[in-house]
Amino acid sequence: MGEKNNKLYDWKKRLSSVHMYSITMVVLALVLGFGIYQYKQKLNYRQYLQNRFQQAFYEATTYVDNVDNLLAKIKLTKEPEQSAPIFAQIWKDAAAAQENLGELPYQHASVSSALKFLSQLSDFSFSMTNKAIDGLQLDEEDWEKVSRLQMYAQTLAKELNDIKKDINDGKRIDWEEVEKGGEEKLGKEGAVKITGSLDEVSKQFQDMPQLIYDGPFSDHIERMEPRMIRDKKKITKEEGKKVVEKFIGKDKIASIKQTGETDTKVEHTIPVYSYEVVLKDQKEPTIAIDVTQQGGMVLWMLNYTDKDTSGKELTLEEARKKAEKFLEERNYPNMKASYYEKVDGTVVINFAPQENNVIMYPDLIKVKVSMDDGEIIGFESLGYIMMHHDRKLPKIKLSQEEAKNKIKQDFKIKKVNLAVIPLESKREVLCYEFKGEYENNPFIVYINVESGKQEKILQIIQNKDSVLTQ
Amino acid sequence: MEFKKNLLLILTCAMVINLIYAGWIYTVTPKSIETVSYTWGSEGETVRQIQQKLKQWGYLKGNVDGKYGYQTWEAVKSFQAKNGLKADGIAGDQTLEKLGIPVQKDNQNKGGGTSTTDKDVRLMAAAIHGEGRGEPYIGQVAIGAVILNRVRHSSFPNSIAGVIYQPGAFDAVSDGQINLEPDESSLKAARDALNGWDPTGGAIYYWNPATAKSKWIWSVPITKKIGKHVFGKK
Numbered sequence A: 001m002g003e004k005n006n007k008l009y010d011w012k013k014r015l016s017s018v019h020m021y022s023i024t025m026v027v028l029a030l031v032l033g034f035g036i037y038q039y040k041q042k043l044n045y046r047q048y049l050q051n052r053f054q055q056a057f058y059e060a061t062t063y064v065d066n067v068d069n070l071l072a073k074i075k076l077t078k079e080p081e082q083s084a085p086i087f088a089q090i091w092k093d094a095a096a097a098q099e100n101l102g103e104l105p106y107q108h109a110s111v112s113s114a115l116k117f118l119s120q121l122s123d124f125s126f127s128m129t130n131k132a133i134d135g136l137q138l139d140e141e142d143w144e145k146v147s148r149l150q151m152y153a154q155t156l157a158k159e160l161n162d163i164k165k166d167i168n169d170g171k172r173i174d175w176e177e178v179e180k181g182g183e184e185k186l187g188k189e190g191a192v193k194i195t196g197s198l199d200e201v202s203k204q205f206q207d208m209p210q211l212i213y214d215g216p217f218s219d220h221i222e223r224m225e226p227r228m229i230r231d232k233k234k235i236t237k238e239e240g241k242k243v244v245e246k247f248i249g250k251d252k253i254a255s256i257k258q259t260g261e262t263d264t265k266v267e268h269t270i271p272v273y274s275y276e277v278v279l280k281d282q283k284e285p286t287i288a289i290d291v292t293q294q295g296g297m298v299l300w301m302l303n304y305t306d307k308d309t310s311g312k313e314l315t316l317e318e319a320r321k322k323a324e325k326f327l328e329e330r331n332y333p334n335m336k337a338s339y340y341e342k343v344d345g346t347v348v349i350n351f352a353p354q355e356n357n358v359i360m361y362p363d364l365i366k367v368k369v370s371m372d373d374g375e376i377i378g379f380e381s382l383g384y385i386m387m388h389h390d391r392k393l394p395k396i397k398l399s400q401e402e403a404k405n406k407i408k409q410d411f412k413i414k415k416v417n418l419a420v421i422p423l424e425s426k427r428e429v430l431c432y433e434f435k436g437e438y439e440n441n442p443f444i445v446y447i448n449v450e451s452g453k454q455e456k457i458l459q460i461i462q463n464k465d466s467v468l469t470q
Numbered sequence B: 001m002e003f004k005k006n007l008l009l010i011l012t013c014a015m016v017i018n019l020i021y022a023g024w025i026y027t028v029t030p031k032s033i034e035t036v037s038y039t040w041g042s043e044g045e046t047v048r049q050i051q052q053k054l055k056q057w058g059y060l061k062g063n064v065d066g067k068y069g070y071q072t073w074e075a076v077k078s079f080q081a082k083n084g085l086k087a088d089g090i091a092g093d094q095t096l097e098k099l100g101i102p103v104q105k106d107n108q109n110k111g112g113g114t115s116t117t118d119k120d121v122r123l124m125a126a127a128i129h130g131e132g133r134g135e136p137y138i139g140q141v142a143i144g145a146v147i148l149n150r151v152r153h154s155s156f157p158n159s160i161a162g163v164i165y166q167p168g169a170f171d172a173v174s175d176g177q178i179n180l181e182p183d184e185s186s187l188k189a190a191r192d193a194l195n196g197w198d199p200t201g202g203a204i205y206y207w208n209p210a211t212a213k214s215k216w217i218w219s220v221p222i223t224k225k226i227g228k229h230v231f232g233k234k
Helices: A002-016 A018-074 A080-102 A108-133 A140-168 A175-180 A199-204 A237-248 A316-329 A382-387 A400-404 B002-028 B045-056 B070-082 B093-099 B118-132 B137-151 B160-164 B184-194
Strands: A185-187 A190-192 A253-261 A272-279 A287-292 A298-303 A335-343 A346-355 A358-360 A365-370 A376-380 A412-422 A428-438 A441-448 A454-463 A466-469 B205-207 B222-226 B229-232
Touching (some): A018 A175, A108 A199, A140 A199, A237 A253, A237 A287, A237 A298, A298 A382, A298 B137, A316 A335, A316 A346, A316 A376, A346 A376, A400 A428, B118 B137, B118 B160, B118 B184, B137 B160, B137 B184, B137 B222, B137 B229
Parallel strands (some): A358 A412
Antiparallel strands (some): A272 A287, A287 A298, A335 A466, A346 A358, A365 A376, A441 A454, B205 B229
């Protein structure tokens, strides 16, 4: 103890000599300088960020103003060719507003309804643009939706402009404050609204009614029911276990553990029982699998073992045959392979059923095969469970030759099929599927068998490891 | 004098604290991602490519043999000097880029895989790695699935990058952990998620019940529990 005190004293003494004093001062000055530099830099970054947010905010406001304005104008149009360009403008501006608003640091709860509104408005306008391009008149219902959307656009524009007015009155949006968000600041007269807060908008948008139209953000998509299983009986956990046994092969399984089940109170989700499987040659679980509570079908399965590769490699043809056999044995008949992608010693193959020579692309099943030994290590059937049913197909009004004439002449057709394809809105259309080449690049063109409309063009991305479409 | 001594003592202490603070700031600042470089002793296809280019442009005197030896080193050095790079004889990202050789990371699938989703795989794997290191594999796929479910949802930005970088959406983005090099498992999980595997039942939120601060999040109905996270949708 005494020694320590001595040392401290000694150190103090040395420190107090003039020489040490000046060294200390120099070092201190350096550290201080460093600190000031860091602080200034922090302020710079902070300002930069504030400016970025400010820019996004102003741009969002401008686009919402545009949209509000355009929605007022569109009600004056009569013919499709008059409304098409305006809908196209709304489609673009609403998307830009959504993008800018999405970049701002609002809490999700306060901005989500505004984002949803803008997504839907943009999406709806796109679908209306298409309708107008097809030369179709907007019907009563469409106009009613336009009026409703206009009402909400007005509300949003007003709120954003109120904030802008606050700024013009000399208030600043402190984005850090906004980010912390939600809770209102306490001022002299009770709660004071944070400048820039969108809580008012979220309140007013709360009871926004469902908007149904032909597009991917339409509210009907969320509420779709799984066609394959909706009328089927509910199974028990034990029965679910049996399904797992049958699916993976009882002789391979050491044990099955149930790890969870979906609370049936949750809306718009497929209730499942979840299981983990330990295989006989493993100690830990290596397979996760979900079985639907209704109907007892396997929704998906993943085997995530890190396998040592034996160095062998199957050909794609062999892998496809293994997958086909796997599906057939599990009661998925007539499944036809379409696209595939090879990655890390595995291949994922897309399958769709073919019924009476029509390929049903919406009823998608993906199978993952190990290229090493052909073991099936993944299965995914959400598309199949959601969409598979006995379809009543529309009457074919266009001959193959007539449909061909709808395509650009120098498209070299190699193969023609009939196929049901899902549009982005999940609406299904029966089409001629023309596979061919244009300027030496492979494409698929889909022509509607009723209207002759070109519903989709897919480019095929092809290399030695994959055939995919875009 | 006594006062002066004490003052000095206090100042010294302040200084030390300051230095510790600076050191801490330095260590918590995310480091840039490590890159692959080629130098003495390197072998393989990329070295062969480097040699081929250097030979073609007259820098390399020796043979194209796929082995990084003295002559290759000299050639790389003179190439670097000519092109305004640091002439250290090590062929890193910048040198490779100037040579026109596509930079390949070791843990990426070599050859093939030029599909358009490749960039998304990497970004998503980085997000999964930052958010879900140490989670069970299915939990990692689930994080990827939530990102994709958000892209398809109207209340969120409509692209993968938009969703991942939305301010405040993911902790790993806010604190820079997304810049860490994704590991094999995250890359695999990202691919499974992009290929359509969704263990979450369509969830658009997930949180850790032990650390979640937001009260609002508890109003979200839970679809599934995997590892430390619960997943939900509204």
